[in-house]
Amino acid sequence: MGPIARIIAIVAGLAGGTVFSQAPEFAQQYRQRIGGAIDELSVIVEDFNRQAADHHLDRQQALNTYAQSSDDFLRDRGVSMQSTITRYETLLSQQLKLGTAAPVAKPFVLMREPDDVVFANTWRDFVPGVPVSFAGLVWGAIGFVGGWVGAALLGLGARRAVRTRRAPRGAVRSVADFSRNRRRR
DSSP states (O other): OOHHHHHHHHHHHHHHHHHHTTHHHHHHHHHHHHHHHHHHHHHHHHHHHHHHHHTTOOHHHHHHHHHTOSOHHHHHHHHHHHHHHHHHHHHHHHHHHHHHSOTTTHHHHHHHSOOHHHHHHHHHHOOOOOOOSHHHHHHHHHHHHHHHHHHHHHHHHHHHHHHHHSOOHHHHHHHHHHHHHHHHO
């Protein structure tokens, strides 16, 4: 690897390290947003459960009442409430998984099943953090190695492309040698 290729590989490695080192911070900010979403959804779900109990129904019976209604509005409201409850339970599950995962693994937990709304809002408001944690350093190292390898592979590909355009060195030398030998005679 030539000096320019090494510099490019180092720059790519540093860029990759910088980007990847932010994965734990993004996961942390996502987790905080999940907490806020759960807080708000819990108010809605608990209110629904309380109203159902006031009418001597459990949650599923109340949802079935909505579903069996002849009124389109009430049926749609039941579908909406079921969707809200499902999202609430999904976020609770993801919060538990994020809370119990090792710091280095949290970005993988996040990528498995992110909530689209929470993810988009986290991305919109994301504030990069300095990788002072062990997890940030590990992700930074992964990104650095990934950037380095990517640049090295691109360099090999570029080098092969240049070699195929040039005549083989051995052929050029033999022509030059042929010319010199001819002059000596």
